[in-house]
Amino acid sequence: MATEVERKTDIGPPHFEQFLHPLMKENYGKWKYHETLEPGVLAHTGDAGTLYSVRCASPRLASTNFIRTMTGLADKYADGYLRFTSRNNVEFLLADKDNIEPLKKDLADLNIPVGGTNNAISNVVHTQGWVHCHSSATDASGLVKAVMDELTDYFTSEKLPARIRLAVACCLNMCGAVHASDIAILGVHRTPPVIDNASLPNLCEIPTTVASCPNNAIKPTSIEGKTTVTVDEDKCMYCGNCYTVCPAMPLADPLNDGVSIWVGGKISNARSEPMFTKLAIPYLPNNPPRWPEAVDAVKNIVEVYAANAKPFERMGEWIERIGWPKFFDLTGIEFTKYHLDDFRFAGTTYRRSTHNRY
């Protein structure tokens, strides 16, 4: 078949060099310093000259239309060079400083905010939610849109004490790895899967279903002569792995699914070591399309932090300085039994001193 092209495999990604702006090639490994000209506009300087990066938000769930709009702007202002950041922002890479303002104007006309640099709330790292995931306890794109509509002002400015990294994961599988974010919204299931004993024997392979549970909570059983499974409810962590292999074990529970709010994690090594996020609010209801309870909770935490933290003090560093009792006091968040850890390293979280502030 002469017309058929050769099937290629294992070629790996294209080499990045072909996508580098000429200034990035010339200054490669030889950059001297960078400056922030204004929120969302960075200038990196090396011997070969200065490269201007204009950063804007994206919905992350982006259509080919959106991407073509971005590439069109890159062609118009950035010689066709653009990149994405680790937090789903788009960056246009400009050699000509005079192109910054016209590019910003075009972005403004498209209602795409410019910002996300330094002491801002950058774009939100998030998961798929109801758009694409089988185990999600909430939607991610909708939550992000609802939250950021209220916080866009913090994206386009740098008025916070330090950066806030926001993340959303729609169940505790945490594809978004939200466990080291300043503020994280985590979807939670609160009830074990419901077993459809009538259809399970026909739909699911029992050994695979039993093996799917990371916590050995699923055991084979026999009901009216048919083999099915039971779930040890004390062991179930609501991860959805069993539903992945067995559609007769749906986990979604509209009555009980919702979101939890976590605070104080960080990844960078700046000043303090990386920190885990800790539980702030164990449960808020799923209330689409705008999740007002979750939005209000996040906004409240951001505002209390902004009013009280010192310059360049991250959320977790601020809380460490003032103490958790004061955090709950200032934010008005109720401390409950769910805040007390009861998993593997629970003991490491108990206070063992008289260091209380009164």
Add this chain to the structure above:
Amino acid sequence: MADDLKIPLLEELEKGPWPSFVSDIKSMADKSEVAADLLRQLEKSYEDKRGYWKHGGLVGVLGYGGGVIGRYSALPEEFPGVSHFHTVRVNQPSGWVYTSKALNEIMDIWDEHGSGLTNMHGSTGDMVLLGTNTDELEPTFQALTQKGWDLGGSGSDMRTPSCCIGPARCEWACYDTMDLCYNLTQEYQDELHRPMFNYKFKIKMSGCPNDCVASQARSDMAIIGIWKDEIQIDKDAYAAYMKDGFNIKDLVVDMCPTGCITADENDIEIDDSNCVKCMHCIARLPKALAPGKERGATISLGAKAPIVEGALIAQNIIPFMEMEKPYEELHDLIERIWEFWDDHGKARERIGEFIERVSLATFLENTGLDPLPQMVQEPRDNPYIFYEEYYAEEDEEAASDE
């Protein structure tokens, strides 16, 4: 087709200043029945407060075990456009750099073979082409490879490595993250495309301790740029900051975690022997301070999300390794780690959980690494030591010890 698109709840999310994914998907709904049905099913999720997706079955391209995530609507009769809604993960270039020409080519492929919806990018780093049916997978793959693109990882394989922009646009990069990311991805194509591990293995590379790709939270192996010698100081640039009234005491001296900076409006001195390379002072004074010249990387293992035994942040395993081509020392380390994990790890056991189960000491012994005080926050505080060396009474060596 889009005329009968009744999605009042979702349309609420077209309002407000943040870019709307609903408006964006709607812009595709006229030409893509997949996009239209995705919105219809999502509207039902918003009404009912639950998702309607099923996992199920293995789908993929010939000869690969990873790179495609199978997804099916739980309501295929109601929403036939998304009855299949598989995801294709495309291995991104190092640092997520593109030309508009290259991106447009991928968009052309995706308009022809899929929903026209993407994630730029997925959590691991891949470009995510969101939603197509089983029959389109192989044609999509072939069209991508003809343009020089390949699939990323999924399942129990080495996941697509990712890195920060590094030396391509950052003066703080302590090694060439872009090159190393490309190198590891190419070196381990088989491990990337054909799942044969106990579970996933993610590698992320950051050029400095700011860790812009969150490697310490999100990767089984975090390779973070670091330096060993003195922070470079440009005294003239420092003087210029002071002249501009920079508050050196509040913003730098008092915030240094080890108190190793002595500075006033005239001069700055750093006790580098006590500096933990946290980057705070360099970030505040980017024109005056820079990482040292003796550069390499620190390597940590074991970060992961909660499933199964709880979330972990990566633990330091190599305080300093030079990162120069052809990276033989690193390849050797990676392969030793994989071999021990492969032989002794359990199914679904990430490397961080594996190390906790077999103990760090056992892990080090079997991967040829020496125990170092840099590996722990502090030595153990319990006396339950399993001594492996002790003398019997008749040993001559014991007698000679006295």
